[in-house]
Amino acid sequence: MKPGHPHATEDCRAVSEVLQRIGDKWSLLVVRRLGDGPLRFNELRAAVGGISQKMLTTTLRTLERDGFVTRTVFPTIPPRVDYELTELGRELEVPVKGLAEWAIANMARISEARRRFDTSAAA
């Protein structure tokens, strides 16, 4: 991240892409829940809380496509589908955890900055 780094811009764009990818409304919540072990669709839905069926389906498909979770179908009746983090998904948790700790530690500072900005702008 020093000036003159030849690939700085494209690298940064790659990071931005990954951030946009996992920065949607539900992906992190889902990954975090699966971090405790595999879950079935409706278990996961209940564990996350507040997510609609469609959004969970969409979120899981995208996570599966990107190789973060695996989807295992048991051809029973009624059907049973297990979702589980892949190795890649578990590795992702490491840097995310770093960001998580920062976010938790600095949320108050951000909130206060917002409050200051909003009150001074409203004046």
Add this chain to the structure above:
Amino acid sequence: MKPGHPHATEDCRAVSEVLQRIGDKWSLLVVRRLGDGPLRFNELRAAVGGISQKMLTTTLRTLERDGFVTRTVFPTIPPRVDYELTELGRELEVPVKGLAEWAIANMARISEARRRFDTSAAA
């Protein structure tokens, strides 16, 4: 991040919020550029590349609101406005850098997972 952690869900939601915040299309690119030192509006625009005036304005306002950058207006003619990272902005770069390294190191794995998923789904 262990099962039974009482604040796991709300913490995770906080992280998700921060990620959504900086996970937009331009914020990280802008922060990265300002990491090399303060820049004027049009300098920044040229440095980032491909960003419209409106999007840069919007992005900078939000970053300013959240306390990541400062905006300094010099009341000259023509006007001159400098943007600079705050201490909070510079601190943010640390965990983001961790995620950045992960993203760069694993981009290929994600791409390959996508390719596999898309080809097998298309079949």
Add this chain to the structure above:
DNA sequence: AAACTGTGGTATCCAATAGATACCTACACT
């Protein structure tokens, strides 16, 4: 005097995406 230039914006409109809601399937069991 009129028009153009460089700044850092704002206002407006349009397209694409994200998310929510409601309703649909198929199948077996009770």
Add this chain to the structure above:
DNA sequence: AGTGTAGGTATCTATTGGATACCACAGTTT
């Protein structure tokens, strides 16, 4: 006939991103 599972589809709205045009101001050019 109704229930539970794991979805799919269709529709709607809200948010996001982007393009375009415009503004104010002063100096410079014509």
